[in-house]
Amino acid sequence: xxxxxxxxxxxxxxxxxxxxxxxxxxxxxxxxxxxxxxxxxxxxxxxxxxxxxxxxxxxxxxxxxxxxxxxxxxxxxxxxxxxxxxxxxxxxxxxxxxxxxxxxxxxxxxxxxxxxxxxxxxxxxxxxxxxxxxxxxxxxxxxxxxxxxxxxxxxxxxxxxxxxxxxxxxxxxxxxxxxxxxxxxxxxxxxxxxxxxxxxxxxxxxxxxxxxxxxxxxxxxxxxxxxxxxxxxxxxxxxxxxxxxxxxxxxxxxxxxxxxxxxxxxxxxxxxxxxxxxxxxxxxxxxxxxxxxxxxxxxxxxxxxxxxxxxxxxxxxxxxxxxxxxxxxxxxxxxxxxxxxxxxxxxxxxxxxxxxxxxxxxxxxxxxxxxxxxxxxxxxxxxxxxxxxxxxxxxxxxxxxxxxxxxxxxxxxxxxxxxxxxxxxxxxxxxx
Numbered sequence: 001x002x003x004x005x006x007x008x009x010x011x012x013x014x015x016x017x018x019x020x021x022x023x024x025x026x027x028x029x030x031x032x033x034x035x036x037x038x039x040x041x042x043x044x045x046x047x048x049x050x051x052x053x054x055x056x057x058x059x060x061x062x063x064x065x066x067x068x069x070x071x072x073x074x075x076x077x078x079x080x081x082x083x084x085x086x087x088x089x090x091x092x093x094x095x096x097x098x099x100x101x102x103x104x105x106x107x108x109x110x111x112x113x114x115x116x117x118x119x120x121x122x123x124x125x126x127x128x129x130x131x132x133x134x135x136x137x138x139x140x141x142x143x144x145x146x147x148x149x150x151x152x153x154x155x156x157x158x159x160x161x162x163x164x165x166x167x168x169x170x171x172x173x174x175x176x177x178x179x180x181x182x183x184x185x186x187x188x189x190x191x192x193x194x195x196x197x198x199x200x201x202x203x204x205x206x207x208x209x210x211x212x213x214x215x216x217x218x219x220x221x222x223x224x225x226x227x228x229x230x231x232x233x234x235x236x237x238x239x240x241x242x243x244x245x246x247x248x249x250x251x252x253x254x255x256x257x258x259x260x261x262x263x264x265x266x267x268x269x270x271x272x273x274x275x276x277x278x279x280x281x282x283x284x285x286x287x288x289x290x291x292x293x294x295x296x297x298x299x300x301x302x303x304x305x306x307x308x309x310x311x312x313x314x315x316x317x318x319x320x321x322x323x324x325x326x327x328x329x330x331x332x333x334x335x336x337x338x339x340x341x342x343x344x345x346x347x348x349x350x351x352x353x354x355x356x357x358x359x360x361x362x363x364x365x366x367x368x369x370x371x372x373x374x375x376x377x378x379x380x381x382x383x384x385x386x387x388x389x390x391x392x393x394x395x396x397x398x399x400x401x402x403x404x405x406x407x408x409x410x411x412x413x414x415x416x417x418x419x420x421x422x423x424x425x426x427x428x429x430x431x432x
Contacts, residue, residue: 001386001426002038010034020378020395023139024048031390043420044411045391048188048366050258051410052334057326058259061316062309075308077295079106083311086318087266091249093231093322094221097241103269105295106306106314110218110252110265114182115144116298117214117248117267120290121180122150124278128211132172134183135398136190136355138216141182142398153178156400157192161358166201173209181206184216185238186223189397189406190355191339191367193223196238203243212273213240213247220256221329223363224336229329231322245272255366256328257317264310267294338409339364341417346370346407349424354394354404366410369394371403372431380405387423 010033011019014026022030027046035042065071078084087104091097107113118141122129131145133154145152153172160168172178181202185194194202206213221228221237228237241247249268254260274291281288285297299305320326343353343364354369356362370391372380377393380403384391394404412420 002034002040002388004386006037007034007382007385010037018378019381020393022392023396024392027390027392031385034385040388042388042390043416043423045389045405045407045409047411048408049410050255050260051412052258052331054259054261055257055313055317055326057320058253058257058262058313058317062262062313065309065312070308070312073308075305075311077300077305078102079104079306080308080311080315083315083318086315086322087251087268089322090318091268094228094237095239095241096234096236097239097268099268099270103271103274103291105267105269105299106311107265107267107299108303108306109254109260109263110216110250111140111263112299112303112306113248113250113252113265113267114141114214114216115302116294117212117250118144118150118180118182119148119298120281120294121212121214121248122148123281123284123293124179124212124290126280128177128179130177131180131182131214132169132178132211133398134181136187136394137182137184137398138188138218139396139398141216154398156398157187157190158355158399158401161192162195162198165198166205169202169205173205173211176209178209178211180212180214182214182216184218186219186363186365187355187367188216188218189367189392189394189399190369191362191365192355192357193363194238195358199238199240200243203240203247206240206244206246211246213244214250215240215247216250218250218252218255219366220251222255222332222335222365224329224333224365225360225363227329229327231324241268241270245270248273253314253317255332258331259313259317262307262310262313264306264314266314335366335409336364338412338414338417339366339368341414342407342409342412342420343368345417345421345424348421349428351424354399354401367406367408369404370407371401371405376402377404383427387427389420389423
């Protein structure tokens with residue numbers, strides 16, 4: 001066990017007495033400090049960082065682009081043509097979604113796409129300033145709105161699955177101040193996945209109340225209960241885009257291709273959203289068209305475009321998937337294997353899953369949520385540190401549940417599963 005004194009001393013350096021409120025990166029820093037001083041290797045479940053090698057296809061394409069000299073030139077703000085074309089092909093082949101390349105824009109990771117979409121939606125109508133988050137969710141998206149002083153609302157999905165979702169959404173939408181609905185599916189942190197019926201409800205209400213759905217598909221294809229990895233073949237990745245024209249989709253190469261370090265993502269717009277005019281945008285930019293405002297107003301003002309070589313990497317990785325030469329979903333199955341083994345270990349030692357997937361068994365994937373009877377999130381998070389286990393509290397994800405933690409499988413090695421079992425055995429013995 002790691003000493004209580006060491007943990008308390010290092011924790012005080014963060015300037016807060018509430019461990020629940022530590023951000024993901026702060027938890028990572030704290031754990032790194034404890035590891036260094038204690039000499040104990042942690043089982044890291046706090047960081048949602050890919051645990052697989054980056055796609056060699058992307059690496060080779062990026063190197064070749066550098067050799068050609070593209071590093072000396074600014075890329076087009078809207079993205080290089082080859083990347084836009086492959087994004088559009090990917091949307092058709094893996095989502096059965098027809099979209100022209102012009103409506104596909106590379107971004108500096110899904111994070112920039114999120115910021116641009118949330119900001120643009122919030123500026124679209126002064127009478128509708130609020131984003132509605134379907135929680136739990138990625139906490140940094142709320143941080144983005146905090147930074148720019150934009151209000152938001154949220155509710156926890158746990159008690160509102162299936163038939164209950166429509167009434168809950170309308171409770172907020174009928175107030176008339178919601179500009180956008182934001183969620184992820186598969187969900188970070190719970191790993192629940194919206195059903196087609198739920199996506200239809202979200203889409204139809206978005207149309208009825210004229211709000212933009214910002215659908216975060218960072219974990220595209222990673223519901224391994226279905227095989228979404230065959231180009232041009234059903235089943236396709238579920239998306240709200242089949243049920244409304246009011247959408248912006250966010251995708252990322254970070255998880256799909258394990259290409260996180262080069263910060264490359266994608267935005268996919270509907271025709272209606274891309275060409276829609278919002279007069280209020282003129283208060284912030286020269287154009288009131290959303291599809292012009294986002295690249296030339298937001299992306300230009302923040303990064304002046306997306307790294308040139310990373311776009312060539314993205315194009316090459318997408319082309320390999322589109323042409324059926326690389327099965328990106330199959331390459332990700334190790335996450336599902338680790339999730340199954342880790343969930344078995346926790347359940348065997350008396351833990352329970354906080355968020356299950358409505359009527360279906362929760363998929364094995366990148367995340368899951370756990371709790372232990374009688375312990376709050378903060379108490380469990382703190383106790384885990386003494387046993388060399390790290391996770392984040394659901395409190396920062398918008399969850400109403402006071403007792404859960406998010407467990408990420410990506411950094412946990414298969415050879416650490418027996419170690420996890422040993423540490424959980426000691427934890428349970430000490431709890432008696």
